[in-house]
Amino acid sequence: MRSLLADGAHLVDAQLVAEFAAGHIPGALSNPLRPAFATWLGWLLPDDAPLVFVLGPGQDPSELDWQAAKIGYDRLAGHLAGGINASRVEGGPVETIDLIAAEKIGTRPVLDVRQDSEFAAGHIPGATHTELGDLATAGRTLEDGAVVMCGHGERAMTAASLLARHGTRDLAVLVGGAQDWTNATGRPLEDSQ
Numbered sequence: 026m027r028s029l030l031a032d033g034a035h036l037v038d039a040q041l042v043a044e045f046a047a048g049h050i051p052g053a054l055s056n057p058l059r060p061a062f063a064t065w066l067g068w069l070l071p072d073d074a075p076l077v078f079v080l081g082p083g084q085d086p087s088e089l090d091w092q093a094a095k096i097g098y099d100r101l102a103g104h105l106a107g108g109i110n111a112s113r114v115e116g117g118p119v120e121t122i123d124l125i126a127a128e129k130i131g132t133r134p135v136l137d138v139r140q141d142s143e144f145a146a147g148h149i150p151g152a153t154h155t156e157l158g159d160l161a162t163a164g165r166t167l168e169d170g171a172v173v174m175c176g177h178g179e180r181a182m183t184a185a186s187l188l189a190r191h192g193t194r195d196l197a198v199l200v201g202g203a204q205d206w207t208n209a210t211g212r213p214l215e216d217s218q
Contacts, residue, residue: 029077029102035070038186039089040081040109042178045186046198048109048119050079055186057179058084063092065183068158075102079109122185123197125172127209130199134171137203138184143176147214149206157184167193174199174206 030036030052038049039058049055056065058080070076076098078089086104093101105112113119135152137144144154155163157180167173167188173196175181181198189196199206203214 029075032075034075034077034102036077036079037066037070038079038109039084040079042182042198043124044081044109045182046122046124048113048121049186050105050109050112051118051120052190053079053186054190055182057182058089058092059179061179062089063096065157065180066093066098067096069161069183069187070098072096072098073100075100077102077105079105079112081108120189122182122189123195124178124200125197126200127206130172130206133197134168135199136167136171136173136184136188137175138173138180139175139202145217147203147216149174149203150212150215160184160187166191167196169193170195170197172197172199174202176202 036050036053038045038053038055041057045055054069056062076093080086080089090101109119135149137148137152137154138157138160140156171193173181173185178198178200185196185198207214
């Protein structure tokens with residue numbers, strides 16, 4: 026795997042959000058294996074580079090391969106046998122990203138990566154906004170210690186993995202979405218409509 030990555034392969038971690046948060050290989054792109062997997066794979070990674078995948082326990086490699094193939098991503102270099110635990114056993118570095126409850130955000134900066142229409146309909150006051158699909162090309166930097174959010178956590182974890190690859194540290198991902206913040210704080214969302 027290390028030689029593939031050194032030769033320009035991309036590492037895609039298909040673990041669920043909580044599993045990725047608990048431990049992942051530095052530089053991996055979080056893209057949880059779910060119905061939207063192929064959409065985000067196609068939006069965020071080039072189709073001409075080899076891909077190496079990390080799967081979580083019980084995830085089906087044939088499902089991942091099928092989703093990649095249906096959008097023309099056929100340069101699948103392989104899967105990390107044994108997943109993240111194999112990397113740990115081999116002494117490879119492992120990073121984590123905190124999952125944070127809405128009531129724990131406090132004064133931390135917030136980046137909302139939902140679609141424009143979702144953000145406009147209601148967002149946490151003071152949150153900055155960049156759609157996930159634009160984040161890879163926007164060259165966006167974010168203050169260390171920021172909280173990344175979306176509607177449920179999947180897009181936010183993908184965004185956090187992109188930001189971490191570009192040097193942002195001490196990131197956290199909001200568990201839930203904007204309405205969870207309102208429910209936890211009793212404060213209203215802002216809208217841009």
